[in-house]
């Protein structure tokens with residue numbers, strides 16, 4: 001696969017057109033594309049391709065038009081480089097085209113370009129986009145995202161036994177300026193998501209809480225964000241009870257990482273109440289003394305993916321989105337390990353906001369460290385809204401699989417904003433209920449609340465209900481349980497199997513609309 005994608009100018013030996021199809025049959029080209037194809041002297045090759053039985057026009061399918069003869073002389077002369085390849089990318093039914101259709105089309109084109117070892121492609125999708133009434137900026141963004149996501153490689157942990165992969169470059173050319181702007185935005189967002197993916201992929205013997213803090217600090221330096229790390233005595237001073245207790249069995253000490261984005265120009269909005277993004281950053285989750293059984297532990301290096309997504313989002317906010325409002329990120333980072341110093345089931349913990357928690361299960365650790373971040377945010381940040389991302393429960397995987405993240409948000413306005421960001425990013429969320437009965441389920445016979453009710457009911461909702469005890473009543477708050485969606489299972493679309501950076505683009509789109 002190519003690893004370096006840029007936007008270029010001029011002609012390319014490979015041209016990409018869009019076309020539609022329905023029920024396994026290609027539709028005739030739209031008039032604008034047809035004229036463009038004719039103008040480039042490609043009508044014959046394209047008609048032949050569309051007539052082939054394997055050409056369906058299905059969304060994300062690619063039909064290659066073979067150039068048999070050189071294009072007409074006069075036209076060939078006008079171009080610096082003759083067209084050697086024409087890729088026709090299927091967009092399915094025109095009426096059903098969305099940004100996601102363009103994401104699968106972009107990914108299909110990217111995969112084809114990589115397989116054919118092409119280093120340049122010119123997009124000529126305007127005709128198809130007009131026919132489908134799709135905004136060229138959004139379409140360019142979707143294509144940029146998918147090709148940028150496809151370019152992610154993480155071979156840092158390959159050794160001598162793996163041959164070094166060839167790193168090739170890919171240049172994308174777009175005649176339409178709006179589409180090109182979208183492409184550039186999409187590539188930028190993909191870079192931010194890829195940053196999150198690399199952090200996620202980093203193994204737990206490297207990616208300790210303090211290592212995450214170093215990565216945050218380095219990224220902040222590079223992008224102009226401010227970053228502060230609280231550890232050691234700071235944790236006691238700030239009463240970060242969850243971090244202290246969850247993290248105390250590990251030699252890799254816990255920390256709270258705080259980043260801040262301030263809008264470029266001093267304006268009323270620059271001093272406004274910030275949007276606070278909170279990420280569960282458990283660098284390894286053994287379950288603690290309530291130890292996970294054998295196979296349940298594998299992959300728990302990814303229990304930091306909420307924090308990775310928040311860091312990626314801050315990167316996007318600083319480099320691409322540059323919103324007019326302040327944004328604060330809080331990453332609650334710890335390793336949930338075991339030792340004679342480990343916190344135990346039956347311990348009672350007192351949190352910053354005075355709420356006491358009876359620990360019933362040390363494997364319900366994410367909510368304890370998130371509690372610290374949530375009540376700190378309410379206390380210190382004067383937030384306009386809080387959004388937390390966490391790989392919180394296996395139960396959300398049972399409930400929603402890998403298709404939707406679980407969403408908990410009782411604030412209608414914030415939920416509408418999240419829904420809009422979800423639609424724009426293609427990162428799907430599904431609302432789950434919150435009712436006083438679930439909050440009552442968390443009551444403890446000993447302390448205020450338990451961290452897990454042993455009744456094995458509604459785990460994802462229990463998690464959200466627990467967290468609600470740490471958010472001030474009037475603060476709009478959204479909890480996203482991403483345990484089902486943060487890893488791609490298959491090498492398909494814009495992803496290979498592995499971390500997908502879920503949430504980076506959703507949060508970026510949310511702040512773009514702030």
Ligand code: BES
Nearest residue numbers: 303361363364391392393394395452483
């Ligand atoms: N990190 C896990 C949740 C998880 C499980 C994420 C599988 C990704 C894949 C979390 O800390 C956890 O252990 N949750 C428990 C909660 C229970 C003890 C209340 C769970 O879901 O089993």
Ligand code: MN
Nearest residue numbers: 285363364365
């Ligand atoms: Mn756990």
Ligand code: ZN
Nearest residue numbers: 282285303366
């Ligand atoms: Zn966990």
